[in-house]
Amino acid sequence: MKVKVYSTDTCPYCTIAKNFLKKHKIEFKEVNVANDMSARQEMFNKSGQMGVPVIDIDGIIVIGFDQQALKRILKIKD
Amino acid sequence: MTKQKDKYQPQEKILYDTIIIGTGIVGWATAMYAGRLGLKTLIIGDLPGGTIVIASPVENYPGFISIPGKELVDKIEEHAKEYDIHILNDKVTKIEKINQGYKAITQGKKFSTKTIIFCTGTKHRKLNIPGEKEFENKGVHYCALCDGPFYKDKIVGVAGGSDSAAKEALMLTEFAKRVYIIYRKEKIRAEPVNTKRIEEKAKQDKIEIINNTNITEIKGKKQMEKVIFDKPHKGSKEFKLDALFIDIGYIPLSELAHSIGVKINDKGEIVIDKNSKTNIKGVFAAGDVTETEFKQAITGVGEGVQAVYQAYKYIKQA
Numbered sequence: 001m002k003v004k005v006y007s008t009d010t011c012p013y014c015t016i017a018k019n020f021l022k023k024h025k026i027e028f029k030e031v032n033v034a035n036d037m038s039a040r041q042e043m044f045n046k047s048g049q050m051g052v053p054v055i056d057i058d059g060i061i062v063i064g065f066d067q068q069a070l071k072r073i074l075k076i077k078d
Numbered sequence: 079m080t081k082q083k084d085k086y087q088p089q090e091k092i093l094y095d096t097i098i099i100g101t102g103i104v105g106w107a108t109a110m111y112a113g114r115l116g117l118k119t120l121i122i123g124d125l126p127g128g129t130i131v132i133a134s135p136v137e138n139y140p141g142f143i144s145i146p147g148k149e150l151v152d153k154i155e156e157h158a159k160e161y162d163i164h165i166l167n168d169k170v171t172k173i174e175k176i177n178q179g180y181k182a183i184t185q186g187k188k189f190s191t192k193t194i195i196f197c198t199g200t201k202h203r204k205l206n207i208p209g210e211k212e213f214e215n216k217g218v219h220y221c222a223l224c225d226g227p228f229y230k231d232k233i234v235g236v237a238g239g240s241d242s243a244a245k246e247a248l249m250l251t252e253f254a255k256r257v258y259i260i261y262r263k264e265k266i267r268a269e270p271v272n273t274k275r276i277e278e279k280a281k282q283d284k285i286e287i288i289n290n291t292n293i294t295e296i297k298g299k300k301q302m303e304k305v306i307f308d309k310p311h312k313g314s315k316e317f318k319l320d321a322l323f324i325d326i327g328y329i330p331l332s333e334l335a336h337s338i339g340v341k342i343n344d345k346g347e348i349v350i351d352k353n354s355k356t357n358i359k360g361v362f363a364a365g366d367v368t369e370t371e372f373k374q375a376i377t378g379v380g381e382g383v384q385a386v387y388q389a390y391k392y393i394k395q396a
Contacts, residue, residue, distance in 0.1 A: 011224035034227040051215030
């Protein structure tokens with residue numbers, strides 16, 4: 001499973017999302033979109049919007065920290 | 079010895095002394111005190127940290143001169159976890175009355191409790207104008223700390239005149255070329271310390287206040303490009319902005335409490351007495367969801383501690 005987290009340095013919900021993934025031992029790649037314009041465009045192309053965090057799980061896009069959606073897609077039970 | 083992972087694991091079979099709903103700063107402080115009082119405690123919430131996580135910096139919580147909101151709530155969560163409490167990251171969807179008290183129902187699980195403490199907080203109020211939904215996260219945002227970095231050297235607006243809106247505007251000056259505060263009334267209601275900071279930024283041409291003005295529409299193509307005012311500003315109702323951050327107040331999350339007969343006022347806030355009791359025995363509330371006038375982290379925490387002490391007394395007297 002490939003997981004990418006698009007985030008900015010200051011975004012608290014990005015940190016919460018990353019902590020959630022770490023807690024459940026889900027490996028992910030972090031992409032900082034604060035200054036990297038091509039990464040920002042990539043995020044926009046995938047999600048159609050400019051709010052962070054955006055989490056790409058094997059092509060399934062989750063916008064914002066949606067704990068229930070993440071649990072469902074990543075099959076986390078607790 | 080209990081494994082660390084299982085230490086906070088909620089159990090459906092036990093009757094909790096109290097269930098705290100909400101994992102914001104008030105919820106965690108309440109859970110900390112519940113732990114100290116030796117109550118069998120479960121704290122349930124689906125938004126870790128609550129709304130204070132987007133406040134930065136917090137400068138009015140005693141003991142911390144300046145601290146990011148998330149860091150402050152993390153510290154209180156860590157403090158609560160020193161005690162024997164159970165934790166569930168989930169959403170309570172329903173509450174039912176049972177003989178011993180109440181049953182809190184999440185997606186697929188049910189937990190029984192003698193008392194409930196609502197620390198459910200609030201959610202952002204929206205402008206409810208044309209274009210707001212269409213351009214959400216395409217120029218229209220609700221968190222400067224999250225999405226502000228996208229607008230480096232751009233022209234942005236903040237809708238609202240509260241202290242929170244003033245802080246959003248100040249935060250945005252770190253990224254944007256110029257920030258306009260658009261407020262429907264005459265004078266913004268920021269704390270004096272933040273009003274002074276706004277005035278200083280105004281002198282540097284970083285912030286300008288457009289007062290007595292409402293935004294009636296947001297327009298653009300792929301991204302928002304401008305807002306429409308209800309009256310002309312410098313000769314035009316159209317005003318170009320690369321982004322608009324909306325901070326016009328909050329809506330209390332009191333539906334669950336209301337569903338079991340808890341009294342709410344005309345703003346939707348839970349009515350509590352000075353001891354954080356609601357009109358229903360065994361049901362308490364604290365923090366931004368209540369009808370208290372001055373909604374601060376420190377006052378909410380105080381209400382939470384009062385609520386849990388009253389819950390403790392209620393259980394002992396029963």
